[in-house]
Amino acid sequence: MTRVVLVGPPGAGKGTQAATLSDKLGVPHISTGDLFRSHINAETELGRRVKGILDSGGLVSDELTIEMVCGRLGEPDTEDGFLLDGFPRNVRQADLLSNILADRDEKLDAVIELQVDEDALVRRLLARGRADDNEDVIRHRQQVYRSETQPLLDYYRDLLITVDGVGEVDEVTDRLLAALRDRT
Ligand code: ADP
Numbered sequence: 001m002t003r004v005v006l007v008g009p010p011g012a013g014k015g016t017q018a019a020t021l022s023d024k025l026g027v028p029h030i031s032t033g034d035l036f037r038s039h040i041n042a043e044t045e046l047g048r049r050v051k052g053i054l055d056s057g058g059l060v061s062d063e064l065t066i067e068m069v070c071g072r073l074g075e076p077d078t079e080d081g082f083l084l085d086g087f088p089r090n091v092r093q094a095d096l097l098s099n100i101l102a103d104r105d106e107k108l109d110a111v112i113e114l115q116v117d118e119d120a121l122v123r124r125l126l127a128r129g130r131a132d133d134n135e136d137v138i139r140h141r142q143q144v145y146r147s148e149t150q151p152l153l154d155y156y157r158d159l160l161i162t163v164d165g166v167g168e169v170d171e172v173t174d175r176l177l178a179a180l181r182d183r184t
Pocket of ligand 1: 009010032033034053059065085087088093141
């Protein structure tokens with residue numbers, strides 16, 4: 001059980017959980033949000049192109065996103081698996097991911113949805129205080145999640161595991177690990 005996608009609304013705790021989970025599973029954590037933010041910090045050409053989009057809470061174009069993900073998945077540490085966090089974020093990206101994996105004779109093992117109700121999400125995000133964490137931008141990101149990303153839950157219905165993301169960080173980690181174990 002090593003090729004896993006983590007899906008969930010902004011603030012669900014994907015990044016926090018993915019860090020621990022990737023450690024336990026022994027596969028790299030690939031977060032498109034983190035990758036974009038490191039390009040922005042390093043002031044690369046890609047970083048300059050995507051900064052305004054991240055600040056406003058919209059989605060970066062599929063072309064730029066896919067190119068970056070393709071590059072990352074081309075690195076040798078992904079051979080035994082990976083934990084994708086924040087990608088795919090819409091059905092088109094999901095189709096492109098299955099093409100990439102098909103070329104490698106690989107398939108996803110599981111898609112985990114981290115489920116958290118909306119009030120808890122806004123509370124958490126306002127507390128986090130990242131550059132794109134003010135109330136208007138958060139609301140916009142949640143709308144984008146509902147319209148673009150939620151359809152993936154149906155797209156991946158055969159692989160989907162839903163895990164309750166409310167509770168202590170360690171509790172949620174245990175739930176995630178138990179859910180993955182049950183699948184194998
Ligand atoms: P969160 O989990 O709080 O939504 P992320 O770190 O995953 O935050 O993403 C931050 C921003 O990075 C998104 O709002 C979006 O602008 C951009 N982004 C991340 N992943 C993708 C993707 N797969 N496609 C398009 N844009 C993305």
